[in-house]
Amino acid sequence: MTEEEDLKRIFFLECEELLGSAESSVESLRNEASPEAINALFRSVHSVKGGAGAFGMDRLAKFAHAFESFMDLLRKGKAELDQAALDLLFDGVDVLHMLVDESQHGKPAPAARVDAALASLRQRAGLEEEPEEAEPFEPEIPAEAAPSNAIAAPLRQYQIRFAPGPRLLAAGVDPLLILRTIKQLGTASVEAEVSKIPALAELDPSVCHISWTIALDSSAPKRDLDEIAEMIDDLATFEIDAGPEPDMAHEVSPAAAPEPKALALPSPAAPSAPAAKKTEPAAPAAKEPAADPAKARTQATPTVRVDVPKLERLGNMVGELIITQAFLARQAAGLDTDQYRSLFRALDEMSQHIRDIADAATSIRAQPLKVVFQRFGALVRDLEKATSKRIRLEVQGESVEIDKTVVERLSEPLTHLIRNSIDHGIESTEKRLAAGKDPVGRLRLSAEQRGSHVVIELSDDGGGINRERVLQKAIERGLVAPDAQLSDEETDHLIFLPGFSTAEAVTSISGRGVGMDAVRATIAEMGGQVTLTSHPGRGSTFSLHLPLSLAILDAMVTLVARHNYLIPISAIVESLRPMPASIVRMDKQNPMLSWRGSMLRIVNLAKEFSIPGAVEDPTQAILVVVRPAGGDLFALQVDDLIGQEPVVVKSLEKNYRKVVGLSGATILGDGRPALILDLPSLGSAQLGRRKIEAPVGAD
């Protein structure tokens, strides 16, 4: 399994989608020549071209380029969408299919058909026979590129033999505890050997005659098992066979290591199925040389492709399950614990199982961003050559996990953004030197999870958006009125409009300005947002805010006046009722908390959110010391703590909008929604203040 193979696989998945949408665009063009459909078709073809170029699929890239050029003329109204043109579009999409098939499965596309369609497209697009820009990329990343672990580093398979010695029980160690400890590490299949149990008359109850073989699928390191072995060192035999170690285990970077996840559902024959046949090696293909990566891949991690709607349905059902469980727990809370002991036990157990199901459902869908991020190194190198600029790419947060469908769909918009930054953002070496900058341009790609969102940022240290030129172009293209009064921010965002391009000549890299439009549309379709901040002369940052589609959060339910607000447990350091002496008032407005030798800002939730009727005096309230992701410690002031609950994060934005200070909402056991706090934004005083004063209403 090479990086190249993974990326190609994702590209082909994308192609399926792109060509599907291309087909429906053509279909709708037959009924009506709508600019939307032309734009959509253009973008699909453009994306296919981009990927094909990057992977050195020359025939596909060449054809897509001709197709795209023709679409561009249609878009600009320079070609007429007559019957012949429609036929050509239909034929073109068919041929694209064949060429994708050819690249994917090696099934040659009929040359005559391809050539004929290509000739017609070129003729109508007014292209030369062999346009130079058709091969913008240095193709062929070498096939022996570094093997990757990111997609499907499988769970380790351990084989454990556990045979208690004669003194184990007497020493107070019940094998039950050992087995339960092992079970907690992963999925265990326990087989007991009972043939040594003597007849009743001969039985010494203080000696254990049962022994066990345990097949454990776990992502836990072997030392976890070693610890158990040490604990019962001379009381029992405890042999651990870690099984054939997957090759990629060596490559796992520390950041990505803790939870390697399979890309898709394991098939029944997959390594994570209960290891009934113990003699079978775990992943035989993983040891094979990478001579035939495609083949090795299919053997190493058998996968089942699952329709995304099915996964979505699973996610929704799990969400409902959690809510129902919370409801049951609330109902039961009124019952007498002694009388209904077994009911409570069952409820406890159920909640644990539901949690496991939820984790499994989430992990099926989650993938590290590395899968997309890793392709950009090669992209940047290619673009360096193509533009003669020098660029250093820094990548951060590639172990952040996000929904699989999001990961898959991210490569296209991120590719566009990176190309844009290199093409338009980072200046030429001469210009940089003249401006006193490092001749090597800096591009920083980072990801971070913030509550129910993942924020991906792409920053360059280039020249920033040339607002004058952007505005001028937008006016030229009739996108804004000549007398429009736009703020800097609004001007910057004009680049997201369809058909916008600041490049004087169509370059082979950024294409025709379709990129930014596609970026915005793709991110919006995923329920996300793109924003842009730019500083003239210093560079630009694109921020993509993407929702984690299915997120289960352990939350502390707090009370402010009569409202519930939820704090992610993971961010809580301590909750306390402060002594008067620990409250320090530097000024009248903002008391601080003196805590373990440092001064923490107290964020009074009631004040931030203008909630009347809450406790004002910090010494009468509860202070929750929290550490927001990537931020400094601060103390949140609430009236009271209600308790801990696992909750399903629901989007506030789907039907409403983003609210500063909140990361989402959830539904509590009583069926009512409650709000989840966004600690990073609450913690950042400046941001919080500024946004409060911004008009909340529309218009």
Added chain:
Amino acid sequence: MATVLTEFGILWGILTRRVLLGVRVGDPTPIGRFELPSTADLATMRDIKAALAERLEAGQSIHLDASQVEEPSTALIQLIESAAISYGARDLQVGLVSPSDALCQAYEDLGLFGALMTRTAAVAEP
């Protein structure tokens, strides 16, 4: 996969147990009864062993009321299974009546779910 199966297994066990309990069984030979204590430590184990041996001597099958077992141990389960072997050798049976969830879970965790099913089923067999 395995987790799902075992969870289902427990559920099935509980269901089976409940269903089977409803069946009244004809009683051709007298069946001994013994109530297992809530905690089965090594000390009580000797009493249980003695009781089991006594019935075996008398040639009676035995039904163990396991509804009160709260803290089962490997030793207890081993004792029950040892008895089952000895009883079985004489065509007698050791049945578990209303095993508590804790006991079911312990059987399950020890990889002896099949044995549990046999013990509970024994109660209903004529």
Added chain:
Amino acid sequence: MDAQRESKPGDTSEAQFVSFEIGDSKFLIPIERVVEFRIWSEPTAVPRTPEYVRGIVNIRGEIVPIYDVAARLGRGATEATARHVVVIVRSEDSRSIGLLVDSVTDIVNAKGGNMASMPKIDGGNATPFMAGVVFIDDRILGVTDVDRLVQETFPGIEHAMPAGSLEGPRG
């Protein structure tokens, strides 16, 4: 807007509307936009939100904001009671919101010829949130523009854009 709401004399197509009342005014919502009705109960308040957004409720696992239509129209906040009704509506792009109204009165049939879109004044809509009017029994009833109401809650980058050029191609 929907073609059926354009005034075309002699148009015999029919459209159905749900009518609701606020104070002594009556408004219409195209029936295909209505998802369900609910009795008012206090929603979960959301901070940093305009007055006319009363909070959020749980509609089959989705978080749905409740709008006080009277307040949105500048008539002051509604003193909501258990007799008030929340109409859950869905916009063209599948966003749901709840509209707090005094009461839902009936279902109205209107002929295509009796409908007109809202007059535009200086490029702006004279009455925001009204997509058009319907003439019924000598009365002129405003048709609520669900899409517009829903959009109002999304002051994202879209609103920095000139209107009209934003619609990305959809399929």
